[in-house]
Amino acid sequence: MITAAPQEREHYLNASHGLKSWLLTKDHKRIGLLYLATITLFFFIGGAFATLIRVELLTPQGNLVSSETYNKLFTMHAVSMIFFFLIPSIPAVLGNFFLPIMIGARDLAFPRLNLLSWYLLVIGGAFSLFAMIAGGVDTGWTFYTPYSTTYSNSWVIATALGIFIAGFSSILTGLNFIVTVHTMRAPGMTWFRMPLFVWANYATSLIQVLGTPVLAVTIVLLFLERVFHLGIFDPARGGDPVLFQHLFWFYSHPAVYIMVLPSMGVVSEIISTFSRKAIFGYAFVAFSSVAIAVLGFLVWGHHMFVSGQSLYAGMVFSFLSYFVAIPSAIKVFNWTATLYKGSISFQTPMLYAFGFIGLFTVGGLTGLFLAALGMDIHVTDTYFVVAHFHYIMVGGALMGYLGGMHFWWPKITGRMYPEGWAKLSALVIFLGFNLTFFPQFILGYLGMPRRYHVYPAEFQVLNVLSTAGASVLAVGYVIPMIYFIWSLRYGKVASANPWGATGLEWKTSSPPPVHNFEETPVVTHEAYDYASLMAEEVEVG
Amino acid sequence: MEKFRLFPVQASTLAPEVDHLLYFMLAVTVFFTLLIFGAIFYFAVKYRRRSENELPHAQHTGYTLEILWSVIPFGITMVMFTWGASIFFTASRPPNDAIQIYAVGKQWMWKLEHLEGQREINELHIPVGIPVRITMASEDVIHSFFVPAFRTKQDVVPGRYSTTWFTATKPGKYHLFCAEYCGTNHSGMVGWVYVMEPKDYQDWLSGGAAEGSMADNGKKLFEQLACNNCHKEDSSGRGPTLVGLFGKQVQLAGGGSVLADEAYFRESILQPQAKIVYGFEPVMPTFQGLVTEEQVVQLVEYVKSLGPKPGTGPVDTGQKPAAKKSSIAGSAPANR
Numbered sequence: 041m042i043t044a045a046p047q048e049r050e051h052y053l054n055a056s057h058g059l060k061s062w063l064l065t066k067d068h069k070r071i072g073l074l075y076l077a078t079i080t081l082f083f084f085i086g087g088a089f090a091t092l093i094r095v096e097l098l099t100p101q102g103n104l105v106s107s108e109t110y111n112k113l114f115t116m117h118a119v120s121m122i123f124f125f126l127i128p129s130i131p132a133v134l135g136n137f138f139l140p141i142m143i144g145a146r147d148l149a150f151p152r153l154n155l156l157s158w159y160l161l162v163i164g165g166a167f168s169l170f171a172m173i174a175g176g177v178d179t180g181w182t183f184y185t186p187y188s189t190t191y192s193n194s195w196v197i198a199t200a201l202g203i204f205i206a207g208f209s210s211i212l213t214g215l216n217f218i219v220t221v222h223t224m225r226a227p228g229m230t231w232f233r234m235p236l237f238v239w240a241n242y243a244t245s246l247i248q249v250l251g252t253p254v255l256a257v258t259i260v261l262l263f264l265e266r267v268f269h270l271g272i273f274d275p276a277r278g279g280d281p282v283l284f285q286h287l288f289w290f291y292s293h294p295a296v297y298i299m300v301l302p303s304m305g306v307v308s309e310i311i312s313t314f315s316r317k318a319i320f321g322y323a324f325v326a327f328s329s330v331a332i333a334v335l336g337f338l339v340w341g342h343h344m345f346v347s348g349q350s351l352y353a354g355m356v357f358s359f360l361s362y363f364v365a366i367p368s369a370i371k372v373f374n375w376t377a378t379l380y381k382g383s384i385s386f387q388t389p390m391l392y393a394f395g396f397i398g399l400f401t402v403g404g405l406t407g408l409f410l411a412a413l414g415m416d417i418h419v420t421d422t423y424f425v426v427a428h429f430h431y432i433m434v435g436g437a438l439m440g441y442l443g444g445m446h447f448w449w450p451k452i453t454g455r456m457y458p459e460g461w462a463k464l465s466a467l468v469i470f471l472g473f474n475l476t477f478f479p480q481f482i483l484g485y486l487g488m489p490r491r492y493h494v495y496p497a498e499f500q501v502l503n504v505l506s507t508a509g510a511s512v513l514a515v516g517y518v519i520p521m522i523y524f525i526w527s528l529r530y531g532k533v534a535s536a537n538p539w540g541a542t543g544l545e546w547k548t549s550s551p552p553p554v555h556n557f558e559e560t561p562v563v564t565h566e567a568y569d570y571a572s573l574m575a576e577e578v579e580v581g
Numbered sequence: 582m583e584k585f586r587l588f589p590v591q592a593s594t595l596a597p598e599v600d601h602l603l604y605f606m607l608a609v610t611v612f613f614t615l616l617i618f619g620a621i622f623y624f625a626v627k628y629r630r631r632s633e634n635e636l637p638h639a640q641h642t643g644y645t646l647e648i649l650w651s652v653i654p655f656g657i658t659m660v661m662f663t664w665g666a667s668i669f670f671t672a673s674r675p676p677n678d679a680i681q682i683y684a685v686g687k688q689w690m691w692k693l694e695h696l697e698g699q700r701e702i703n704e705l706h707i708p709v710g711i712p713v714r715i716t717m718a719s720e721d722v723i724h725s726f727f728v729p730a731f732r733t734k735q736d737v738v739p740g741r742y743s744t745t746w747f748t749a750t751k752p753g754k755y756h757l758f759c760a761e762y763c764g765t766n767h768s769g770m771v772g773w774v775y776v777m778e779p780k781d782y783q784d785w786l787s788g789g790a791a792e793g794s795m796a797d798n799g800k801k802l803f804e805q806l807a808c809n810n811c812h813k814e815d816s817s818g819r820g821p822t823l824v825g826l827f828g829k830q831v832q833l834a835g836g837g838s839v840l841a842d843e844a845y846f847r848e849s850i851l852q853p854q855a856k857i858v859y860g861f862e863p864v865m866p867t868f869q870g871l872v873t874e875e876q877v878v879q880l881v882e883y884v885k886s887l888g889p890k891p892g893t894g895p896v897d898t899g900q901k902p903a904a905k906k907s908s909i910a911g912s913a914p915a916n917r
Contacts, residue, residue, distance in 0.1 A: 102768075107765050107767075107768065107769070108765050111764075111765065111767070178764075178765070180762045182762075184722075184723060184762070186721075186722055186723075186739060187722040187723070187762070187763065187764060190722075191721060191722055191764060192764070274739075275738075275739045275740020275741070276739070276740070276869075280740070281723055281738055281739060281740070282738060315628070316630070316635075316637055317637050317639065317640070318639050318640070320642070320643075321642050321643070321646075321647055322642070323642065324642070345669075346725065346734050346735050346736050347723075347736045348736055348738045348741065348743055351669070351670070351673050354669065355669075358665060358666060358669075362655070362659065362661070362662050363655075365654070365658055366651055369650065369651070369654045370647070370650065373617075373646075373650040374647075376617055376620050376621055376624070377640075377643075377646070379620075379621060379624035379625060379628060380624055380628070381628055381637055381638065381640070382628050382637050383630045383631075383635045383637050384624070384625050384628050384629050384630055385629070385630040386625075386629070394621065394625075397617070397621065401613075401614055401617055401618075402614065405610040406610070408606060408610065408661055409603070409606050409610075411658075411661070411662075412602060412606065412661045412662065412664065412665025412666075413665040413666050413668065413669030414598070414599055414602060414664070414665040414666070414667070414668025414669045414672060415599060415603065415606070415665055415668075416665070417599070417668075417669065417672055417732065417733060417735075418599050418729070418732040420734065420760075421725060421727070421760040421761060422760070482587055485588070485603070486586070486587075486588070486589045487589055487727070487729020487756060487758065489727060489758045489759070489760045489768075490762075491762040491767060492767070492768035493767075493768045494769060495768065496756065496771075498584060498585050498586065500585075501585050569639075570636060570637075571636060571639065574634075574636055
């Protein structure tokens, strides 16, 4: 139950009441919260699957669930986490809430479309949930053909249809953001005064709009082959299974950047705020987001080095994959340089930002191993890959999301979370994460293939460590869930700008009024101008 | 049970090469990780906020720094790229003198067949020190042939032949895994590679219960399926003669030519209408569904045994990039 701020000032939460006022809202802030509820549900569903997977892998034998069930667990873990949690996470929750405020707009460009996007995610999620409850799907989230089209006896179509529908949610959100950034910036908010979070979401939106339709087409082709037996991917019907992989990764590689780019935007905001300094190399950090979005479309073949694509295609994709590493490196170096001679404080969001940099660095650098052709032969399709992408998608994307949730929680709810518990849980998550996933790098190099229900006994020690880490990690995720809910009622009342941050979102009250600002802001300073912020504060007294 | 270890055994000529690249990449990445972590830790302590009112000086973009930390990492990654690509080239090109073995993946087992006719399931016996080339087909979905101790992995894609090769360097028993998810018992599609001294391997080959060589069995099939009604030893049949065909260029009706390699033979059996030999009618029925992949490889071996040079051909020549390239292209029937 969200309680009103004591002074009973009208804001977006108490301006209207009742279920209808939420389900039919066109307020981007309320829609952001609808997304928050939805993706939190899927996070805990996906987390439950992950728990079962890790418990099963405690022993080399398959003695908790059957192989059939195990295969469904890892498939549904990935489907829930990727399509219904990570892809919508930062853009649809924090982006929805803050992108308009940060550029001084009253709402997104298309508020009704925004509400439709949420309904599409819910409908898509309902299809996929139905598939999970009805019997599950066992193809892996990659849906490789001809297994998915000809051999699997599970709920492939219902799951894929859910993803297909949720894809349109993603496309429309991206479209909404692009138009909003182009047309709704407040007076004085030039492109190079925009906060880096906005740049990151803008770049993400480009990928969502350009990449997701290819996923939709791929799902339609999969549907045609599975239901109408058209020979597209199955060689027994004259198709080519590798064609599916090309189409799938043409979306799904850029999709990794849909997940991690917004987190990079969050980290830029946090690093700047908690070192009270403009981000070093602002333009380089801004353009590196766009560079990642563009280059991310040119590297999909690095998922297929041993799939039977030609030797020379492999070389080109390997070469291009190293290009995409550079803009990521630029970001990490610039964040580090921002700390130099800063005024650094260590509140929870900053701990998450440090955690992000640490884990993303490991995830990114292990990507260099996978991009090297001769190395990839050995480590692809092993736990090395599993560890690598969890470092990016959980260590990176999720740490960024949690950092952002803590950073903006006072603004969203008007309440402070309890700092001590929050620091503790950040530490628990960081330690639990590393204990879970670091052993998997070693397992992968030893040769343990991914998606193995039963495994040779010599891999058990490392798997036990990983499972132990996962239980620590689970505790780390449950603590914030509890104190966030607790803080809605008992948290300290938040001021308009508890962190001393510069963004426009901190110039309006917490929680913001329905139309975000009492009057349209006029932007006269560059982003992250702490000198003028502090001067203003002195004037105000 | 194998003993617990943190680093896999090296048991092929490729393994130390991959491991050397690993050491290099580990050195580079650990260096950069420590550099970044060290800088963050040092700055975080040294520049911690000491009073609530302090205001650090804003910095201007350091273009020299930006260029340095873009160009230097890029240069280092290009070393990784080149090194990785050179290993990949070696790993992708079987040498001339490799022994030929066939593998068929099916849900959920590996079936292997030696030219001499020995068949194995989920076990592969090979000699130490001699290159082994494995030509692989799938009966159903995608599988992947993975021997961690050899650092080799190759997807086995239905509808085409895939190839991998290795030279084992150490006698012993090593894991064989299926590395591409293939359905319910994916994690049960595992086996062992037994690396033996060449003499022991010869003993093993002659000691088994093989019922004739692959080519002999292929010949029997060839007769059972009545292939010999049309494909005769001279040019009098309704189909082209197969004698001396392997490794030659075949002229096609409608122009163009194709290299007569394993992939071409497979395609001609399963999709005979795909390429019609110049001067012949498209009268051959398809054998799709009538023969298994295992039977197809026996037929292929039989046709190869008809010459010109059994066991070798342009496909096997590791030194000729052009020939290898055409075999890759030829092994992808659905690409045309």
